[in-house]
Amino acid sequence: MKDPEFVDCLRDLSSEVHELSSLLGEIDLSSWDKITPSEPWSIQDSIGHLAYFDRVQALAIEEAGAFQAIVERFFNFVGDPMEEHLKISRSQDPSETLAWWKSSSTLMRAAFQNLEGSEKLPWFGPPMRAISALRARVMETWAHGQDIYDALGLEREPTPRIYHVVYLGHRTVGWSFLSHGLEAPQGGIRFEIHTNDGKIWEFGDPDCQDVIVATALDLALLVTQRRHRSDLIIEATGDNAKKWVEIAQVFAGPPGPGRKPLSEQ
Secondary structure, three states: OOOHHHHHHHHHHHHHHHHHHHHHHHOOHHHHHOEOOOOOOEHHHHHHHHHHHHHHHHHHHHOHHHHHHHHHHHHHOOOOHHHHHHHHHHOOOHHHHHHHHHHHHHHHHHHHHOOOOOOEEOOOOOOEEHHHHHHHHHHHHHHHHHHHHHHOOOOOOOOHHHHHHHHHHHHOHHHHHHHOOOOOOOOOOEEEEEOOOOOEEEEOOOOOOOEEEEEHHHHHHHHOOOOOHHHOOEEEEOHHHHHHHHHOOOOOOOOOOOOOOHHHO
């Protein structure tokens, strides 16, 4: 039986993809060369990145052998493996890259549709439950989408779909510490997250003395490292919470460089 949260998350991913692809369909071709805040990536690089890893996610679900070959090539690559896959979109025109992403996303979501949510899926690190992998794709789409909105100088109103980014932010508190060579706080950190429509999302032990209070948007921007801590309104109580806001990172891999304050950009 499918996990209802998994069904909702898959629907939200489809909506996130639709929103971003609609925006991309409205901009002129020259805008695809704009450099995003994730320098030196352009808008076209960002979409090529999503297209490639959406397709890889589909392989992780349906073709284990092909996926494992990609993982081995990725980790044995001499140089920056990210640069290798970006060569694909850099050889295309924007319409081809957009079509590639739409096709990859469709294949990936169709593959997820065949799951129930609790299955363990291989990835570049430890295996993840299907619902966690799905939430990670929502997070990636949202984060790179934010880069594109920023590159175009556009504001984006947060939607309830941002829940998945916030949820992963809390789930990866320990990872943020460990990735910096620090001991993860045994009691975790409690989150009190305020939404645009007046709701409060709470995560963690209600008795925990380390507490983060923030809006959903500010928390999402923090954990995806799309804004510097100083540009966000986040209340941190307790030593662990104060340390976490300086190192928060929802994505896998080594510690990210983060963003400069807007005043320095």
